[in-house]
Amino acid sequence: MVDKDYNLPSIKRQSALDGQIESGRFGNCKTEPGIFIEENHPLSIVQLETREPPQKDFLNVIQNLFNFDVPLAPNTSKASDKTRIIWTGPNRWLIVEPETRDLTSLIKSQIKETSFSIVDLSHARSSIGIDGFMTRDLLLKGAAIDFHPEVFLVDHCVQTTFFNLSALICCLDENRFNIFIARGFALDLWQKVQEAAEEFGYETL
Amino acid sequence: MIRIKCPYCGLRDHSEFNYIGDATKLRPINPELANDDEWFDYIYIRDNPRGVHQEYWQHISGCRSYVKVLRDTVTHEVLKTGLPSDDLLFSYEAEK
Numbered sequence: 684m685v686d687k688d689y690n691l692p693s694i695k696r697q698s699a700l701d702g703q704i705e706s707g708r709f710g711n712c713k714t715e716p717g718i719f720i721e722e723n724h725p726l727s728i729v730q731l732e733t734r735e736p737p738q739k740d741f742l743n744v745i746q747n748l749f750n751f752d753v754p755l756a757p758n759t760s761k762a763s764d765k766t767r768i769i770w771t772g773p774n775r776w777l778i779v780e781p782e783t784r785d786l787t788s789l790i791k792s793q794i795k796e797t798s799f800s801i802v803d804l805s806h807a808r809s810s811i812g813i814d815g816f817m818t819r820d821l822l823l824k825g826a827a828i829d830f831h832p833e834v835f836l837v838d839h840c841v842q843t844t845f846f847n848l849s850a851l852i853c854c855l856d857e858n859r860f861n862i863f864i865a866r867g868f869a870l871d872l873w874q875k876v877q878e879a880a881e882e883f884g885y886e887t888l
Numbered sequence: 889m890i891r892i893k894c895p896y897c898g899l900r901d902h903s904e905f906n907y908i909g910d911a912t913k914l915r916p917i918n919p920e921l922a923n924d925d926e927w928f929d930y931i932y933i934r935d936n937p938r939g940v941h942q943e944y945w946q947h948i949s950g951c952r953s954y955v956k957v958l959r960d961t962v963t964h965e966v967l968k969t970g971l972p973s974d975d976l977l978f979s980y981e982a983e984k
């Protein structure tokens with residue numbers, strides 16, 4: 684049943700990392716930690732796909748809902764304070780925001796054209812945030828991507844293999860990145876990031 | 889390490905891609921009229937060329953799109969990449 688006010692169901696969304704995160708400082712922390720790691724949870728994560736390049740009506744709906752346009756260039760994202768829309772393939776996007784409303788039903792109710800598909804991935808993806816002045820060095824250890832700040836700009840994103848896991852990596856700020864991964868790999872990712880961050884010293888939040 | 893340029897995402901390591909197969913095979917034009925030999929040929933028979941080969945790859949860890957790749961089977965050099973609808977061999981020969 685869709686709540687007509689697009690409220691969330693009362694069931695609490697459970698994180699795949701529940702009970703796995705020990706907060707504190709670890710590794711080489713003689714000085715300030717070079718890395719800060721946290722889980723982004725709970726998130727609304729919605730995949731939107733159009734069969735053809737998106738029509739004006741579709742673009743208008745997104746613009747009205749979020750006050751910005753879908754990114755059309757590969758490997759880019761756009762964001763407001765609350766919501767980020769990430770390009771994940773030709774005519775395909777991931778819409779991500781902290782979970783406060785039934786985003787899938789809200790979008791579905793607004794789009795009138797029929798040649799699109801919308802999938803709620805909130806429970807299917809896990810996301811962790813990495814911050815700190817060694818973040819780009821850490822990312823380099825896991826992916827064969829150029830993370831130099833002059834190349835990998837803010838709002839840039841890539842889908843690649845990160846420590847052999849298929850991941851979506853998105854740059855939010857100079858040293859701040861979000862990583863999205865299939866839920867079943869969340870703990871693996873968390874542990875790999877921890878291991879990679881040891882030499883820099885890290886703090887889990 | 890082979891590097892493949894995805895027409896959407898740009899140059900990436902081949903570990904992000906899955907090999908799909910020979911891109912020179914064409915499905916019978918009239919599937920209803922094709923006989924068993926034609927289907928057998930389309931499904932099973934592949935050349936094993938030495939040199940330039942046109943093939944499909946999928947950017948499985950990236951944008952999930954199919955990518956056409958022109959690859960030298962001797963040197964593994966990736967000569968050209970493009971969309972599945974591109975005729976890479978034709979444009980490669982034309983540029984030579």
Ligand SMILES: [Zn+2]
Nearest residue numbers: 894897947951
């Ligand atoms: Zn790609």
